[in-house]
Amino acid sequence: MTDASQTAAPPVPLTARLDRVGVVVALIAVAGMDWQPFATLKPNRLISGQGLSLAGSLPTLWAAIGIGILSIATIVAVLRTNAWLRLTTGIVSLLVLALLIGLVPATVVPPGNTFARVSPASGFWLMAFAFAVLTTDAIAKLRLGPLARLGMLAGAAVAVALILGSGHWDGLSILKEYATNADKFWREGRQHILLAVSSLAAAIVVGLPLGIACHRNPTLRGITLPVLNIIQTVPSMAMYGLMIVPLSLFAASFPIAAQLGIRGIGTAPALIALFLYSLLPVVANTVVGLGEVRRSVVEAAEGMGMTRFQRLFQVELPLALPVILTGIRIVLVQNIGLVTIAALIGGGGFGTFVFQGIGQAATDLVLLGAVPTIALAFTAAILLDAVIELTERRRL
Amino acid sequence: MSRLVGPVARLAALALLLALVLRPEWFEPILKPFTENNAPAIYTQSSLLSLTLAHLGLVAVASLIGAALALVMGVFVTRPMGAEFLPLSRSLVNIGQTFPPVAVLALAVPVVGFGVKPTLIALVLYGLLPIFENTITGLKEVPGNVVEAARGMGLSPNQQLFRVELPLALPVILAGIRLSVVINMGTATIGSTVAAKGLGEVIIAGLLTSNTAFILQGGIIVALLAVLLYDALAILERRVARRTGRLAEVTG
Known part of the structure; x- marks a missing residue:
């Protein structure tokens, strides 16, 4: 111009x-x-x-x-x-x-x-x-591309860590609350991540093969998916509660289980409840992801003389990976939120502070539990979104 | 799901639900083994019917407010006037869904106090997101040539929206509403931790007194309500989809 x-x-x-x-x-x-x-x-x-x-x-x-x-x-x-x-x-x-x-x-x-x-x-x-x-x-x-977004996430984390490390926020109420709960905070934090991640890992170990089987066998699919759907509708508080019974019976009849820490309340029922919730997204997304692999691609692999096993691991699963990862992202973000409720049955995690805070009407204590939970969920979402986008690019 | 859960199973589930809510005493022999030290097997502090109605009322109000807001916002960002807000609103929806419901609930308490209000805030927020997302997806998926044809027939932008775009997007929007209602049924139980009246009360009473019978009662009623509502909305969705001649994407 x-x-x-x-x-x-x-x-x-x-x-x-x-x-x-x-x-x-x-x-x-x-x-x-x-x-x-x-x-x-x-x-x-x-x-x-x-x-x-x-x-x-x-x-x-x-x-x-x-x-x-x-x-x-x-x-x-x-x-x-x-x-x-x-x-x-x-x-x-x-x-x-x-x-x-x-x-x-x-x-x-x-x-x-x-x-x-x-x-x-x-x-x-x-x-x-x-x-x-x-x-x-x-x-x-x-x-912004996935790597740039990851960079920004890292930048934000470093900035928060620097401000926290410098003691600039130490006068604020949430950090005063942290100061009185410092040991417990990290213990509950570890427990929170442990519960969310290990239930996800278990769901992947079981859900992935189950999803592959469901993809191949429509009858199995017709039974599995509705059952997993119904499990999802059970409110999380009730699910945690319901896990107490079988586990207490189990611990009562097998003393060795009780010695291993498997009891009606605590980590074990929380893990099993989270595992059950995690199954549906993993299985359903595996089925959808494998279903989206084009027939012609599978036939080409067959024509190249690949065995069923090779086809699955070298062609179908890599192509379905972004969809499966989307399921894993849903599970991880959902689990980080659901672990909060596990505190009601002694499962630990940041929810301990939230419910204690609600009980004492102490807002600062609620924040001490809620803020890290939100930060964790948010970080997990950004991380996995970036990974999903990277795998999608590779596929194209 | 309803392919498997035929009309018979649906009726049986409904009958079980009604019996559990209206005649809880019938279940005493079944629930008694789940109690210890002669604790009561049936929750009697308040009537299950009133708790169920309160629970449903909470979900209904939250879903209605959420759906209304989500629809208006979804329509706004897909019009030329609001197009600038589209990328932002997509990101906000994405971020909003990572906020755990308990955290929202807990953070709302200091602002609005205990009871129904914080629960309603959390429920509206959670109800809003899937509907908003699906409204945008549904409206964006309406084929361009259909909208062109409508314009060619001389329909005004308003007529295009109400006679062409929204009816075609309806199945996808309904799928969002179904998802949000089911999520809200579960989230409303958490509301009882901040003293909102609902079926969560029964479950919490069970957790506090280690009374599994209460947990079963509350949990089964909420789960049955959720399954039946999910099923009913899925049927409605399929009817609408058949009428508009396209199949809604069946999510979750």
Whole structure:
């Protein structure tokens, strides 16, 4: 375009220069900044507290810098701007929010007061949501590849680890709750991951051959899939509960089992319940994935003189892999959520904190359980989505 | 599923459900062996009928709100006006589904308090996602030439949407609703941990007092409700699909 044509063009109407998604982001961010409290100050762990505005919860200089950066970010969001700029803006804003909230406790809590609790309030969460939406939108529009998304996940993990390691967030209520539960936190965390992953592993070991058999044998398929479907409809709380009976009987009749730790409550019933829930997605996706392999491909493999075994492992399974992996992704994300409920039968995991917190009406303790659970599920989803996309590319 | 679960099995399941809810005392001889120390085998703190109705009511309200929101949003992002929101909404749906229901429930409690409200929030969110996803998929799958033909016949964009696109997308949308109702039946039981009235109460009472009879009672009623609703909605879906001449993708 030459200069002449640019001057000749009619002025671009304001609405065409506005980014619609950005307008929504800006509305949420402004609502969070101006009308909602940025942080909550509670006299102690259980009493409800008072909300503090952004300006009222930070030293003047930091509040001014923070409001300045976040306002510029809001303007970048509203205008139609380059997607890379929007991505950078979203990430910088999230970092600024993370740093600002860490400054609040030292500002509002009198020195020496160890009972007061400071936690992020609705204004903080609204702004965090707004800029997370801005970042997500930019990522979606840039169509970042799987490796780039993995890189961003790693970057986010490193940033959180650095902030946590530096002690910048130590004054916040959730970390105070962590400080009193530190040993237990890592124990429950290990247990949470162990339950989610080992039940998935068991489901793969059993479900994959079962899926292959179902693919080959329609009668078996007609029985297996409806049964697994019905298992999925049993509410998870009841499923955990129902596992208690057979296992207590088992432990009572075989003392050796009890010595191995197989009892009515605890890890064993949780594992079996999770395993049962995990079977349907693995089996169903194996059947669907193998069913999608084109007849002609299988026949070509046959024509090349491959045995049934070779055909399965060298042709059919590799082609069905992305669909099978999708089933595994569903299971892993679902299991990470379901493990939370296992805490009700003494299965451990982060749910222990959630239900203890609900019982004591201690929000911070609930957060100590809920936040890592969400982070785990989210990480698992991004990781497996990237792996699935990589295997799909290889297949093409 | 209903190929195997014929009309007879369906009726039997319905009869069992009604008996369990209306005449729980009939099952005392069967459930008694599952109790210890002479504990009661039948849950009597509140009537099972009222708990079942509360449970169903919760799921129905949440599914209706979720479906209405999801439909409006799904239609919006597939119109030219809302096209800018499409990539974002896809990602948000994807992210939303990774949030564990218990976490949403637990996080809603400090904001809105105990009881029905946090449960409703978690249920609406969970009901919303599959329906929204399927609404987008259904509308995007309507063949371009059909929409062209509708436009050629002189239908306005509104008429195209209501007379052509939505009816053709209906089976896929219904599949989303079916999925969300079944998920919600299960999630609503967790609501009882934050004091929402529902069948989860029976299961929790069983867990707290190590009374397997209660767990069985609550669990079987919820599972039967879910299976029957899943089945009924699948039949409805197939009817609609046959009428519109295309087969809905049968998910989960």
